[in-house]
Amino acid sequence: MIRGDAAEQALFLRACELVGSRHIEFDADLGAFLENPPAGSDREVLVRLRHMYDAGGWVLVESAVADLPADLRWLFESGAVSIEQLAALYQALGSTSAADLVAAVETQSIRRVTGLDETLEATIGAALPGLRRAIPRIPLGRAMALVEPVLRFLRSRPDVVWALPGGSVRRGQETVGDIEVVAPAANPGDIVDELSRLPDVIRCLHRSERRVYLLFERVQVGVRLPEPANAGATLLHLTGSSGHLRALRAYARESQWRLTAEGLFGPDGSSHQESTEEEIYATLGLPYIPPEIRSGDDEVDVARRGMLPEFVSRSDIRGDLHMHTTWSDGRDSIEAMVQSCCELGYQYLAITDHSQHSAATRSLSADGISRQREDIARAREQHPDIAILHGCEVDIMPDGRLDFTDRVLEQFDIVLASLHDRAGQTPDQLMERYVAAMKHPLVSIITHPTNRLVPNRRGYDLDYDRLFEMAIETGTLLEIDGAPAHLDMDGALARRAVAAGVTVSIDSDSHRADLLAVQMDLGIITARRGWVEPRHVMNTRPLAELRTVIARKRSA
Numbered sequence: 001m002i003r004g005d006a007a008e009q010a011l012f013l014r015a016c017e018l019v020g021s022r023h024i025e026f027d028a029d030l031g032a033f034l035e036n037p038p039a040g041s042d043r044e045v046l047v048r049l050r051h052m053y054d055a056g057g058w059v060l061v062e063s064a065v066a067d068l069p070a071d072l073r074w075l076f077e078s079g080a081v082s083i084e085q086l087a088a089l090y091q092a093l094g095s096t097s098a099a100d101l102v103a104a105v106e107t108q109s110i111r112r113v114t115g116l117d118e119t120l121e122a123t124i125g126a127a128l129p130g131l132r133r134a135i136p137r138i139p140l141g142r143a144m145a146l147v148e149p150v151l152r153f154l155r156s157r158p159d160v161v162w163a164l165p166g167g168s169v170r171r172g173q174e175t176v177g178d179i180e181v182v183a184p185a186a187n188p189g190d191i192v193d194e195l196s197r198l199p200d201v202i203r204c205l206h207r208s209e210r211r212v213y214l215l216f217e218r219v220q221v222g223v224r225l226p227e228p229a230n231a232g233a234t235l236l237h238l239t240g241s242s243g244h245l246r247a248l249r250a251y252a253r254e255s256q257w258r259l260t261a262e263g264l265f266g267p268d269g270s271s272h273q274e275s276t277e278e279e280i281y282a283t284l285g286l287p288y289i290p291p292e293i294r295s296g297d298d299e300v301d302v303a304r305r306g307m308l309p310e311f312v313s314r315s316d317i318r319g320d321l322h323m324h325t326t327w328s329d330g331r332d333s334i335e336a337m338v339q340s341c342c343e344l345g346y347q348y349l350a351i352t353d354h355s356q357h358s359a360a361t362r363s364l365s366a367d368g369i370s371r372q373r374e375d376i377a378r379a380r381e382q383h384p385d386i387a388i389l390h391g392c393e394v395d396i397m398p399d400g401r402l403d404f405t406d407r408v409l410e411q412f413d414i415v416l417a418s419l420h421d422r423a424g425q426t427p428d429q430l431m432e433r434y435v436a437a438m439k440h441p442l443v444s445i446i447t448h449p450t451n452r453l454v455p456n457r458r459g460y461d462l463d464y465d466r467l468f469e470m471a472i473e474t475g476t477l478l479e480i481d482g483a484p485a486h487l488d489m490d491g492a493l494a495r496r497a498v499a500a501g502v503t504v505s506i507d508s509d510s511h512r513a514d515l516l517a518v519q520m521d522l523g524i525i526t527a528r529r530g531w532v533e534p535r536h537v538m539n540t541r542p543l544a545e546l547r548t549v550i551a552r553k554r555s556a
Helices: 006-019 030-035 043-055 058-066 070-077 083-093 098-106 118-134 140-156 167-171 191-196 228-239 242-254 277-283 299-304 334-343 368-382 427-439 464-474 491-500 513-529 543-555
Strands: 180-182 201-208 211-216 219-224 258-260 263-265 348-354 387-395 414-418 477-481 504-507
Touching: 070 083, 070 098, 070 118, 083 098, 098 118, 098 228, 098 242, 140 167, 140 180, 140 191, 140 219, 140 513, 167 228, 180 228, 191 201, 191 211, 228 263, 228 277, 242 258, 242 299, 334 348, 334 368, 334 513, 348 368, 348 414, 368 387, 427 464, 464 477, 464 491, 477 513, 491 504, 491 513, 504 513
Parallel strands: 180 219, 348 387, 387 414, 477 504
Antiparallel strands: 201 211, 211 219, 258 263
C-alpha cells in the first residue's frame, strides 16, 4: 500500500496533472497503475514515479511541485493557493506563467472556474506583485545565450512560421526573470518531443500539445506553439509588460474593443484573430510600438498622438568603435575581429585595446603600439573594403590624467577614455576625472559612463546632467555599451542623454569575434529602450563624418 492516506495520494495525482508532462493517464489507484502501466508509457517517468510512490506521504506532493513551471511553484509556495486550486486554474484556463495569472485576474476569469471564487481571485492578485521576487533573475546576455539554441531549432522547422522570445528578454531588460518563446505552428506534431531532447535540457517541467517548459542550467525556458492565425495575441500577451498591456486595453476600450490574452474582440463581440502584433496595433488604430519601450509609462499616449520616433536598428549601424584583441584582454586576433566585422557588413571598425595600467588581464604597452600598428597595416592590406581605425581604450587615472602621454595618444586614429578604477573617490571627484578627459582634445568617446557591472555593481552616482552638458560642450561622444556586464548607458539614462542633445555611439565592447554581433545587438536593444534614433548615433554615419568629428575636436 502507498505510504500516506487517500487525500495525500489524491493531492499527488492533482500535482502530476499540473506537471501535465507525463502524457499518461493515472488510475485512481496509483499502486495498481505502477504495477501494470499502459503500453507506451515513458520508462524514465515510471521509474521516477515508483521512487516517489515508495517514499510516500507528502514527499509525493513535494516531488511533483518541484516539477511545476516556476511561476506556479512559487504561487503555491506563497500560500495563496492549494494544489487542487492550482490544478483547477491550469485545467480550466491553461495558466502556466505569471502573465497568464495576471490576465486571469484582470479579466476576472478565475471566479468563473467551478469551485473558485472572487476571494481566490483577490488572493492571487495580491500575491502576484511579489511572485517574481522569489525567482532569481539572470543577466540579459545569459538569457539570450540560453534561448538562442531553442530559437535556432524552432526556426529550422518548416512547420514553424516564426519564433521570437517574449517577456523581459524581448523587452531587453538588463536582468531576466522569465524566458518564454512563441513559435506559431499549425501542426506542432513532434516539436515538443524534439525540444525535450535538446542537448542541454536537464528535464522537462511541463508539456502539452502546444506548450512545454524545459530546465536548462537551473533556468526555465517555456515554449508556446499557438495556432498561427492568432499568434500575435500570444506574443503580445507574453511580451508584456503588464503596465503596457493595461494601457493598451484601456485605449482599446475607448473604441469599444476588448483586448485579452486570447486576442481582440470587436464592438459587436466578434473575435478578430491577428497573426502578428503589427495587425493588433493597426486594428486599434495605433502605430506599432516596439517591445523595448513597452514599459507602461507614456508609450501608448505618444503612439496615439503619432509621435513615436524612428528607433535605431541593426541596419543603421555602419561600424563598431569599441573592441579588444589579443593585444590586451581579447580572445581573438585583429585579423579574426576584422573578418567578423566584414561578415557583418560594416564599413569601418576600431581596434581599441586597453592601455598599460588598466586592470585587464593583459594590456597594451607603449612599446607594443608600433607592433600593433604593423598588425593593423597587414589587416588593412588583407581587407581593403573596410576601414580599420587604430584606437585605444585609455584609462582615466585617479588624478585625471590619461594612461598614455599625449605623444603616444596622437598616434591613434581614435581614443576612447574610461573610468575603470574608482580609487575610493567621491562622485564629485569621479566627475572631475570625466570632465578632465572630455576636455582633452584627443578623447573622442567616453565609454560605459556609469561603469556598472550587471547585476552585481551599481553605476556611479554622478551628476549626469552635468556629464551631458560637458559632452555637448566638448564635442565628446558618450557610449551605449553592449557588453552584457555593462549595458551602459541603460535605457533611462540614454533617453536623458539624447534628449539633452548628446551624440552617442553604440558599440559591442566585444572581446571575441563570435560575440561582435550579439553584443552589438544588446547595445542596440539598450539604445532602443532609451528611444534613441539613428540621428543620435555617430556610428550610423559615414566614415568621413566620423573622421571630421574626431579632427574637429583635435584641432580645437
